[in-house]
Amino acid sequence: MSPEVTALASGLEEPPAPKRTRFEEAWRLFRRNRMALAGMVIFALFFFSAVIGLALTSGSRPRFDPSLVRLQEKLRPPLSMPHVESLRPEELPAFGIYLFGTDDLGRDVFARMLQGAWVSLTVGFVAVGISVAIGIFMGGLAGFYGQRHIRLEQLLVTAVLLTGAGLLAAGLRSWGALLLAAGHAWLFWSISPWGLQRRKTLPAGLRFFRKNTLMVDTVIMRFVDVMLCFPSFFLILTVVALLPASIYNIMIVIGLTSWEGTTRFVRAEFLSLREQDFVAAARALGVGNLRIIFRHMVPNAVAPVLVSATIGIASAILTEAGLSFLGFGVPPPHATWGNILSDGKRFIFDAPWLTFIPGAAILIVVLAFNLFGEGLRDILNPRLREKH
Amino acid sequence: MTESLETVLSVEGLKVYFRSEDEVARAVDGVDFEVRRRETVCLVGESGCGKTVSALALLGLVPRPPGEIAGGRVRFCGEDLLDRNEAAMETVRGRRIGMVFQEPQTSLNPVFTIGEQIAEPLRIHLSLPEPEIRERSLQLLNDVGIDSPGQRLADYPHQLSGGQRQRVMIAMALACGPELIIADEPTTALDVTVQAQILRLINRLQQSHGMSVLYITHDLGVVSQIADRVYVMYAGVIVETGAVEQVFRNPRHPYTQALLESLPSRKKRGRRLYSIPGTVPHPAYKPAGCPFHPRCPRAIGACREQVPGMCGFDDHHVARCPVAAGRNAADWCTYGYPSN
Numbered sequence: 001m002s003p004e005v006t007a008l009a010s011g012l013e014e015p016p017a018p019k020r021t022r023f024e025e026a027w028r029l030f031r032r033n034r035m036a037l038a039g040m041v042i043f044a045l046f047f048f049s050a051v052i053g054l055a056l057t058s059g060s061r062p063r064f065d066p067s068l069v070r071l072q073e074k075l076r077p078p079l080s081m082p083h084v085e086s087l088r089p090e091e092l093p094a095f096g097i098y099l100f101g102t103d104d105l106g107r108d109v110f111a112r113m114l115q116g117a118w119v120s121l122t123v124g125f126v127a128v129g130i131s132v133a134i135g136i137f138m139g140g141l142a143g144f145y146g147q148r149h150i151r152l153e154q155l156l157v158t159a160v161l162l163t164g165a166g167l168l169a170a171g172l173r174s175w176g177a178l179l180l181a182a183g184h185a186w187l188f189w190s191i192s193p194w195g196l197q198r199r200k201t202l203p204a205g206l207r208f209f210r211k212n213t214l215m216v217d218t219v220i221m222r223f224v225d226v227m228l229c230f231p232s233f234f235l236i237l238t239v240v241a242l243l244p245a246s247i248y249n250i251m252i253v254i255g256l257t258s259w260e261g262t263t264r265f266v267r268a269e270f271l272s273l274r275e276q277d278f279v280a281a282a283r284a285l286g287v288g289n290l291r292i293i294f295r296h297m298v299p300n301a302v303a304p305v306l307v308s309a310t311i312g313i314a315s316a317i318l319t320e321a322g323l324s325f326l327g328f329g330v331p332p333p334h335a336t337w338g339n340i341l342s343d344g345k346r347f348i349f350d351a352p353w354l355t356f357i358p359g360a361a362i363l364i365v366v367l368a369f370n371l372f373g374e375g376l377r378d379i380l381n382p383r384l385r386e387k388h
Numbered sequence: 389m390t391e392s393l394e395t396v397l398s399v400e401g402l403k404v405y406f407r408s409e410d411e412v413a414r415a416v417d418g419v420d421f422e423v424r425r426r427e428t429v430c431l432v433g434e435s436g437c438g439k440t441v442s443a444l445a446l447l448g449l450v451p452r453p454p455g456e457i458a459g460g461r462v463r464f465c466g467e468d469l470l471d472r473n474e475a476a477m478e479t480v481r482g483r484r485i486g487m488v489f490q491e492p493q494t495s496l497n498p499v500f501t502i503g504e505q506i507a508e509p510l511r512i513h514l515s516l517p518e519p520e521i522r523e524r525s526l527q528l529l530n531d532v533g534i535d536s537p538g539q540r541l542a543d544y545p546h547q548l549s550g551g552q553r554q555r556v557m558i559a560m561a562l563a564c565g566p567e568l569i570i571a572d573e574p575t576t577a578l579d580v581t582v583q584a585q586i587l588r589l590i591n592r593l594q595q596s597h598g599m600s601v602l603y604i605t606h607d608l609g610v611v612s613q614i615a616d617r618v619y620v621m622y623a624g625v626i627v628e629t630g631a632v633e634q635v636f637r638n639p640r641h642p643y644t645q646a647l648l649e650s651l652p653s654r655k656k657r658g659r660r661l662y663s664i665p666g667t668v669p670h671p672a673y674k675p676a677g678c679p680f681h682p683r684c685p686r687a688i689g690a691c692r693e694q695v696p697g698m699c700g701f702d703d704h705h706v707a708r709c710p711v712a713a714g715r716n717a718a719d720w721c722t723y724g725y726p727s728n
């Protein structure tokens with residue numbers, strides 16, 4: 001019977017689908033969207049100029065010196081030649097020309113823009129990296145384990161630990177240490193083999209502490225709602241005003257205030273993915289929860305996250321520029337697009353390039369990221385795909 | 389009897405309930421069946437009668453909550469499966485019991501290649517070295533009749549046809565050499581020609597690998613082709629069981645009779661096809677007594693009051709219908725099935 005069956009099977013098999021990898025397929029669709037393609041090209045240019053800019057503007061004797069003051073050369077328009085006779089040889093701009101002009105201290109705006117590009121790039125990527133990491137974690141938790149409940153004992157031990165930490169901070173050392181030690185002892189006991197065994201056979205009085213309180217999903221998603229209620233720019237302003245001015249603080253604060261969208265996305269994706277047949281099939285093959293989450297669900301959920309991350313980078317760059325413009329950003333000698341714009345606004349009628357160049361740069365980069373992100377969304381979403 | 393030694397899977401009085409705020413849906417309400425070694429057993433019934441839920445309950449895959457196993461025993465090769473915790477169940481699923489699902493289109497993960505997905509059970513359960521995993525994967529694809537398996541390993545699910553995907557799913561279920569395969573309507577989503585190929589494939593693999601197959605379907609045509617024995621389910625209970633010839637030639641339960649009557653056949657050409665009056669009861673609001681009595685042409689007063697027991701007809705052919713068996717009210721529930 002078996003040779004006949006195999007012959008039949010191979011004879012009747014449908015011809016294979018055309019050979020294209022997912023990447024090729026995506027690229028074919030992406031190429032048709034001109035705006036998105038332009039966005040990607042500008043993104044690539046921005047990326048390379050920021051990386052090269054970092055190399056050229058840092059070090060003890062940089063090729064482009066963004067902080068070299070030439071007072072005799074102030075407010076020169078773009079593309080003007082330096083007065084060679086009034087400058088020392090090491091003060092000459094690179095290529096012998098002020099490509100973007102000079103500012104009110106005679107600093108080369110091109111060099112300053114290059115230095116600022118790196119700031120924008122890192123702020124964009126690090127802030128979004130932080131927010132995406134938090135978003136995937138919180139969203140995944142809410143989406144996969146959301147139906148579980150937080151038990152009363154867990155709330156109590158959290159309260160004990162927090163009170164302990166508070167007492168320590170307030171100077172009541174011995175009480176604080178006692179509470180912290182008690183909290184940790186309970187934690188270790190509850191995950192130890194003895195603790196896990198006794199869980200089922202608790203006396204009735206203690207079982208009260210294992211009562212279910214809130215659902216994990218409720219806690220996380222309502223916290224997201226609360227975070228979204230704050231006007232985030234003013235929240236960032238407040239935090240930045242309290243913290244020492246540094247580019248890292250800004251990245252972290254932007255990251256910590258922009259994870260809510262990703263959380264909602266990932267939760268929604270997980271809720272729909274966990275009902276998918278392939279997840280059920282993986283379970284029936286004996287795949288464990290962690291492997292299902294990381295091997296089967298996360299790779300399927302990254303597409304929308306990627307899109308929102310790309311658009312998130314644009315808004316992080318915009319936020320950083322806004323902070324620098326208001327003077328809360330990176331401290332002065334260091335150039336960012338926001339503070340070039342801010343410094344230049346006093347001379348807007350005498351030297352319009354000082355506001356126009358960084359403004360246009362911000363506009364173009366943010367636009368490019370948005371177009372790129374929307375292009376990605378189109379190719380990653382099969383329902384939108386048919387329109388192209 | 390020597391047969392009982394050969395029993396791979398036995399389910400006794402399995403009950404699976406789904407609880408919501410104000411009602412309890414008794415999806416599976418006391419189901420008994422057994423699967424012996426190298427045997428194909430079919431579980432037949434309309435959609436919503438609890439076939440799939442029973443199968444998921446065997447593997448501990450009923451979502452809890454809202455589902456709960458309200459009673460019964462599942463013995464697999466002598467071990468109780470319902471007693472086991474999640475970690476112990478993971479060593480049974482995929483390794484000793486394989487499962488094939490209804491929708492090959494969506495049962496494969498779209499972002500991984502076929503090779504990676506076939507390798508997964510081998511990696512998890514057998515932890516083989518890489519070259520051996522590749523060799524086994526090729527062998528498996530070959531076994532299920534996929535040509536040029538070397539190329540297919542690098543393909544993504546969307547590059548395969550529905551029949552090929554179902555073959556891959558079968559290969560994954562077979563990967564660790566399970567004793568039992570549960571096939572949950574594996575051919576429902578496929579064309580009739582492909583369906584025939586898949587059925588023959590399952591039959592051939594069962595013989596060459598010496599497995600047992602629990603085949604879940606609503607398609608009586610499929611049952612007559614592949615089954616050794618058949619269990620007919622209605623509203624969460626087994627209503628008739630026997631060897632496939634017995635049940636098809638000589639159906640005893642009015643439900644089975646009605647099901648067979650509603651199949652088109654050459655004899656009935658030109659006549660309006662029979663359909664069973666009424667609808668399947670909602671699992672939360674089942675009628676008292678025999679669940680089929682509101683739709684049954686032979687129902688009598690007693691059918692409304694007491695749940696009938698299994699009544700023996702021929703050798704191993706039993707049906708849950710005392711009316712058909714000609715019993716009186718006194719041994720209405722008790723007569724018949726030895727274990728009941």
